[in-house]
Amino acid sequence: MESKSNRLPMGQSRRFILSDETQFAIKEAYKAARTNLVFSLAENDKKTVVITSCSPSEGKSTNCLNMAITMAETGSNVLLIDSDMRKPVQHLLLRLDNKIGLSSVLGGIVRDVSKVIDRNVRSHLDVLTSGPIPPNPAELISGSRMTQLLDLVGEHYDYIFLDTPPINVVTDAVLLNNRTAGIIFVVKEGFTRHEEIRESLRKIRMTNGRVLGFIKTNCSAKPLKSGYKYKYKYKYNSYGDYR
Numbered sequence: 001m002e003s004k005s006n007r008l009p010m011g012q013s014r015r016f017i018l019s020d021e022t023q024f025a026i027k028e029a030y031k032a033a034r035t036n037l038v039f040s041l042a043e044n045d046k047k048t049v050v051i052t053s054c055s056p057s058e059g060k061s062t063n064c065l066n067m068a069i070t071m072a073e074t075g076s077n078v079l080l081i082d083s084d085m086r087k088p089v090q091h092l093l094l095r096l097d098n099k100i101g102l103s104s105v106l107g108g109i110v111r112d113v114s115k116v117i118d119r120n121v122r123s124h125l126d127v128l129t130s131g132p133i134p135p136n137p138a139e140l141i142s143g144s145r146m147t148q149l150l151d152l153v154g155e156h157y158d159y160i161f162l163d164t165p166p167i168n169v170v171t172d173a174v175l176l177n178n179r180t181a182g183i184i185f186v187v188k189e190g191f192t193r194h195e196e197i198r199e200s201l202r203k204i205r206m207t208n209g210r211v212l213g214f215i216k217t218n219c220s221a222k223p224l225k226s227g228y229k230y231k232y233k234y235k236y237n238s239y240g241d242y243r
């Protein structure tokens with residue numbers, strides 16, 4: 001077990017987290033993604049969503065946080081769980097203490113999850129950090145304590161967003177399939193390869209998972225006729241687009 005300081009890993013930045021300074025077009029893109037997500041979950045009792053992607057550094061954690069922030073802005077009560085117990089960053093992005101967290105609850109070190117949750121990180125947004133890095137993350141994610149935890153927090157929150165490790169590297173994200181409504185899949189323009197996406201989707205299908213939608217990130221600047229430019233575009237597509 002190890003605990004971490006609030007120093008970000010090399011190259012990781014807080015500047016992509018939604019704030020008052022974020023460009024209008026980016027905020028609007030997240031709101032569009034939120035609307036699509038709300039509709040795709042309308043028929044679902046579970047409002048627990050996994051954010052994942054094929055590989056490391058494709059924007060899972062940033063988009064998980066931004067989707068949680070955007071959802072909380074509607075007044076819905078939102079919980080973000082950093083379920084990436086291998087390379088957790090949410091506590092670093094949000095400058096939170098991580099001496100105890102998800103791994104402490106799943107490992108049986110902390111019994112009362114409510115004592116571990118950081119309240120009102122933003123208005124209506126609570127966060128459960130990863131906790132110290134455990135030796136057996138997949139085992140913990142697939143164990144009965146995780147089911148109990150999701151059942152319990154599911155009673156208190158309108159939406160729960162789970163940050164996870166990359167699907168083509170470890171199985172953690174798909175291990176959550178039967179306890180969650182589905183997956184938001186992040187693809188990074190100019191980086192994520194089509195074969196990798198196909199491989200990830202195959203894994204999700206094989207484990208009876210459901211892709212709720214895609215977020216395309218790191219999109220190139222597109223000058224519009226009006227001369228107005230925006231740097232990042234977030235796209236939220238239906239599953240069919242990438243089959």
Ligand SMILES: Nc1ncnc2c1ncn2[C@@H]1O[C@H](COP(=O)(O)OP(=O)(O)O)[C@@H](O)[C@H]1O
Binds near residue numbers: 014056
């Ligand atoms: N919209 C974006 N455009 C450019 N870089 C980004 C964007 N969102 C995140 N990043 C950067 O990409 C890197 C990986 O982001 P992160 O969200 O941690 O990905 P993952 O969780 O998939 O590893 C970080 O350095 C982050 O600062």
Ligand SMILES: [Mg+2]
Binds near residue numbers: 061
């Ligand atoms: Mg991450």
